[in-house]
Each structure stands twice: as structure tokens, then as C-alpha cells.
Amino acid sequence: MIILRVFIACVLLPLPSFALTPQASQMTITADKLVIDDIKKTAVFSGSVLVTRFKTKLRSDSLVVFYSASPLRGSQAPQSSSLTQANISKLISKGNIVLKTPEYTATSQKGEYNTANKLLTLTGNVILEQNGHRAQGEKFIYDYGQQKGRLVNGSDRKEGKQRAKLTIQLGENAKQRK
Numbered sequence: 001m002i003i004l005r006v007f008i009a010c011v012l013l014p015l016p017s018f019a020l021t022p023q024a025s026q027m028t029i030t031a032d033k034l035v036i037d038d039i040k041k042t043a044v045f046s047g048s049v050l051v052t053r054f055k056t057k058l059r060s061d062s063l064v065v066f067y068s069a070s071p072l073r074g075s076q077a078p079q080s081s082s083l084t085q086a087n088i089s090k091l092i093s094k095g096n097i098v099l100k101t102p103e104y105t106a107t108s109q110k111g112e113y114n115t116a117n118k119l120l121t122l123t124g125n126v127i128l129e130q131n132g133h134r135a136q137g138e139k140f141i142y143d144y145g146q147q148k149g150r151l152v153n154g155s156d157r158k159e160g161k162q163r164a165k166l167t168i169q170l171g172e173n174a175k176q177r178k
Contacts, residue, residue, distance in 0.1 A: 027053040029063065041067050049093070055102050060111070061095025090114050097122070104130040108140070118144040126151065132169035 032047025043065040051058040068087040093111040109124025120142045128135040128151070135151050142149035153163040 027051065031063070043067065057098075057100045058093065058111075059096070059098045060093035062093065064092045066090040066092075088115055104128060106140070120144065134167040135165070136167075137164040 029045055029049065029051050031045035031049045033045070035044045035046075036042070037044070045063040045065075046061070049058075049060045049063045051063065066089045068089060091111075091113045095109065097106075097108045097111050099106040099111070106122060106126070106128050108122035108126045110122070112121045113119070120140075122140040123138065126137050126140045128140065137151040137153050139152045140149060141152075151164045151166075
């Protein structure tokens, strides 16, 4: 597996567990394959992608990192390298996405995080779970600046798109699942 260690102030997803502590300022991305295109300013990870940052993990089939500065020092890409001083503008994950934090788990088929406007968008059979509570929909948009999110259903029910749905565990069931 190719390992790319990232030592940057920018975060993959600025979740509460990503507070910038010495441990959280390091992000590790592992995948079966890594292709860096310095002309397009992309780093494409494919095959069993795992992103780890402090207590948060993201798994997907592929991940594309868009940046504005060269991620590598020197003329060739080593098996393990540091991404320093890079301005990451966007991250796109595709396929079997599972995002786990100490607080919740989210799954979807596609995820996009825009660092400029701090918007996370998950699409494709989105499921959010926390303490036994579950929310489902076709699209979830979360604004980290406003700390607001919205879950929406598909636009065409004829195509089998699901409606937004929330399942809440009440009473003893909620306490047992913590």
C-alpha cells in the first residue's frame, strides 16, 4: 500500500474531533494506488482508501484531493511523503463511503468537502447514525461555518428515490445504545 502522510493545518473534514492538537495535525491516507498529477493539481487515491486523522476515519473506494501547491518535495514521488504547505481546495470520495467519528457514523456513495466554503455534501443513500438514532436520505449538506445541516430526499420518487427519514430511539432503547 502506498502511504501519504499529510502534515498540514488544513483538515480533511473539520469535525469537532479534528481539533488541532499535535496528534490531530497529522492525516494519514492509505490506498492500493496513488497517482499525483502536478499539472492538474490532483492526488488520486484508489483501492481500499483509508483516511485517518486523530479519532476520525474515512473509508472509500477512491479519493481525489485537489490542491494549489506541489505536494511533493524533490523530483520523484516516494512511497511515503509529506504534503506540506499545500492548499487543499476540495476532496471528493466515491464508492462505499464510511465516515466514523467518536460521535457518529455516516455512509453514502459520494462525498465532497469544499474547504473554501466549509461545505460537506454526501449523496447516494445517505445514512447518519448516532446513539441508536438514524437519519436517511438521498443528500446531506452540512455547513461547518454555520453548524447547520439538511437532509433531503430524491427529487423523483418514480425513480425509486427515498424520502428523508429519521428514526429516533426512545426511552430505555436510547440509553442502552450509548
